Amino acid sequence: MSDPIVIIDHLRKVYEPYSRGMKLLLRTAVKEPVVALDDISLEVHPGELVAVLGPNGAGKSTLFRVLTGLTTPTSGEASILGHDATRESTSVRRLVGFMPAENRTLLLRHTSRENLAFHGRLQGISKRHLADRIDETLEKVGLFDARDRVGFALSSGMLARLMLARAILHEPSVLILDEPTGAVDPIGSFELLGLVQEIAKKQDLAVLISSHRLDEVELLNDKVVLLDKGNVVYSGDLDTMLAHSKRPVIEIEFDGEEAAESGMSVLRQIAGVDGMELEGSLLVLTTELPMGRIMRAMDGHVDRINSIGRTQPRLRDVIRQMLRVSGAEGQ
Amino acid sequence: MSIGSRLTKRARRGAQIGSAFFHIGVRDSLNYPLALVMQGLATFVPIVTFMFVAELVGDNGADVAFDYYTFVVLGIATMSVLGVTLNSFGGAMLNFVTQGQLEMFLVEPMPWRALPFALVPWPTFQAFATASAMVLLSIPLGAEYALSGVPIAILIVLMGFAATLAVGILGASIKVLSKRTDPVLQLYTIAASVLSGAFFPLELLPPWIRAFSWVIPHTYVIQALRRVLMPQGEVLAGPTAWQAIGALAIFSLVMYPIALWVFGRTLEYGRKIGALSGY
Numbered sequence: 158m159s160d161p162i163v164i165i166d167h168l169r170k171v172y173e174p175y176s177r178g179m180k181l182l183l184r185t186a187v188k189e190p191v192v193a194l195d196d197i198s199l200e201v202h203p204g205e206l207v208a209v210l211g212p213n214g215a216g217k218s219t220l221f222r223v224l225t226g227l228t229t230p231t232s233g234e235a236s237i238l239g240h241d242a243t244r245e246s247t248s249v250r251r252l253v254g255f256m257p258a259e260n261r262t263l264l265l266r267h268t269s270r271e272n273l274a275f276h277g278r279l280q281g282i283s284k285r286h287l288a289d290r291i292d293e294t295l296e297k298v299g300l301f302d303a304r305d306r307v308g309f310a311l312s313s314g315m316l317a318r319l320m321l322a323r324a325i326l327h328e329p330s331v332l333i334l335d336e337p338t339g340a341v342d343p344i345g346s347f348e349l350l351g352l353v354q355e356i357a358k359k360q361d362l363a364v365l366i367s368s369h370r371l372d373e374v375e376l377l378n379d380k381v382v383l384l385d386k387g388n389v390v391y392s393g394d395l396d397t398m399l400a401h402s403k404r405p406v407i408e409i410e411f412d413g414e415e416a417a418e419s420g421m422s423v424l425r426q427i428a429g430v431d432g433m434e435l436e437g438s439l440l441v442l443t444t445e446l447p448m449g450r451i452m453r454a455m456d457g458h459v460d461r462i463n464s465i466g467r468t469q470p471r472l473r474d475v476i477r478q479m480l481r482v483s484g485a486e487g488q
Numbered sequence: 489m490s491i492g493s494r495l496t497k498r499a500r501r502g503a504q505i506g507s508a509f510f511h512i513g514v515r516d517s518l519n520y521p522l523a524l525v526m527q528g529l530a531t532f533v534p535i536v537t538f539m540f541v542a543e544l545v546g547d548n549g550a551d552v553a554f555d556y557y558t559f560v561v562l563g564i565a566t567m568s569v570l571g572v573t574l575n576s577f578g579g580a581m582l583n584f585v586t587q588g589q590l591e592m593f594l595v596e597p598m599p600w601r602a603l604p605f606a607l608v609p610w611p612t613f614q615a616f617a618t619a620s621a622m623v624l625l626s627i628p629l630g631a632e633y634a635l636s637g638v639p640i641a642i643l644i645v646l647m648g649f650a651a652t653l654a655v656g657i658l659g660a661s662i663k664v665l666s667k668r669t670d671p672v673l674q675l676y677t678i679a680a681s682v683l684s685g686a687f688f689p690l691e692l693l694p695p696w697i698r699a700f701s702w703v704i705p706h707t708y709v710i711q712a713l714r715r716v717l718m719p720q721g722e723v724l725a726g727p728t729a730w731q732a733i734g735a736l737a738i739f740s741l742v743m744y745p746i747a748l749w750v751f752g753r754t755l756e757y758g759r760k761i762g763a764l765s766g767y
Contacts, residue, residue, distance in 0.1 A: 228762045251597035262592040278508035279596040
């Protein structure tokens with residue numbers, strides 16, 4: 158495997174409460190030191206897509222802020238192609254393309270082309286190359302026909318693609334996407350992520366992407382880093398993560414919610430069912446019991462079952478389980 | 489790479505960043521035409537108002553070079569143009585923070601220390617155009633100017649820009665952390681409006697207060713402009729054009745290292761506590 162582009166080495170970030178003088182200028186909710194990142198180590202290689210997952214407050218944004226130079230670590234190091242993110246912030250930012258969650262970071266009263274022209278100048282692209290680069294990039298993200306439309310006239314999906322165009326305009330080596338599909342509809346999200354995958358592959362980019370939508374993480378199907386309270390709970394590929402949970406799952410689809418609730422109360426009585434979750438008329442069991450034992454227990458409800466079967470554990474449940482374990486270990 | 493070529497490269501990069509914000513500033517202003525027109529009209533109000541005040545004041549003495557109207561128009565125009573230079577950086581930062589764009593600018597690969605210079609050209613140009621229009625409008629209303637003083641007046645104004653921008657950077661440094669306000673600029677603006685003698689001769693101030701007038705760049709700009717642009721300006725007390733230019737240059741030489749050092753420190757502190765792009 159080629160050398161890593163991004164190296165994060167024992168990174169720790171603690172937000173301290175403001176000093177008295179600082180409190181006079183600006184109040185903060187931080188009353189005690191908050192450990193946002195706790196001894197995080199990670200490497201990202203060219204062409205690799207790393208999905209950074211975790212609940213709110215896990216440390217995803219802080220990690221991205223360190224990598225983009227917006228904040229400095231308390232200890233440890235983060236570097237991109239050998240440039241230290243703290244000491245060589247400008248050089249690092251030259252290597253990073255950043256796509257934030259909010260499209261109000263765009264100049265919405267300006268056209269797609271004007272937005273890119275403005276950021277292209279800030280990125281240091283020479284006047285000679287800028288116009289061509291803008292057209293190429295807009296073509297790449299499928300916005301060439303909308304090049305003269307102002308931001309307000311673009312859909313959420315198009316705005317997301319424009320933000321992606323802005324992030325890749327200066328041909329970075331690393332792409333950092335902070336919840337890039339936030340306001341985009343599901344179809345648009347999948348298209349956008351497909352585009353990210355395609356660009357990353359073509360340009361051999363290292364990509365770090367945070368998302369709350371697990372279907373998207375499954376679509377990316379590459380490396381996953383699960384953070385919780387500033388710690389790495391899991392780092393590895395998605396398949397291994399799913400295999401991590403060997404606990405079998407049985408899904409029972411009832412003909413209505415009421416029947417599912419009734420089935421749930423029956424199954425609560427029997428030993429060997431480790432977990433149960435109700436989603437409308439679907440009952441999801443975590444159990445090693447044979448299916449026949451479950452059916453027998455459901456004796457009086459069998460005629461209300463539409464389907465029953467073993468399935469792979471879902472990513473959401475695996476993550477929940479891992480976070481639960483990590484929380485228990487932390488206490 | 490030699491120091492010369494490094495400086496040229498930096499200057500080019502600075503010009504590129506400045507031109508990016510200048511373009512955007514122009515487009516933004518043109519996007520709100522009515523606001524632009526109303527803003528322009530509002531600046532003419534004092535020019536008209538002071539025409540009547542000047543009539544009330546009547547015959548004027550040597551301490552206003554025998555023409556209070558021209559005397560006060562120059563004071564008002566200078567205050568307006570230097571006020572913009574003073575506040576444009578902090579104001580632009582505040583705008584970008586509230587519009588949610590600051591973080592995106594800071595993530596771009598540009599030296600952050602270029603921002604104080606890159607954000608001011610368009611507002612300063614606008615202010616300079618407005619001040620020039622104020623002066624021109626005052627002519628049919630009775631003001632008189634010595635055209636021969638225009639070239640040196642432009643130099644005085646440019647030196648005034650440079651000096652007040654240093655104070656603006658110092659103030660904006662605090663705004664980087666406080667987000668909304670900065671006591672430096674607020675106190676400076678209050679002090680400048682009284683101590684610079686924009687509306688009245690400096691001689692009216694008690695001598696012990698007048699001493700403070702000469703630590704403010706506004707005073708040098710206003711007093712020197714009156715001396716070079718008013719037909720009987722040479723009767724006024726105060727520095728000559730070159731003395732004012734020298735004082736403004738010394739002020740800049742002292743203030744820039746301090747302001748840029750403080751700005752760099754607050755940026756680093758903002759990074760450390762994670763308050764750089766927040767609101």
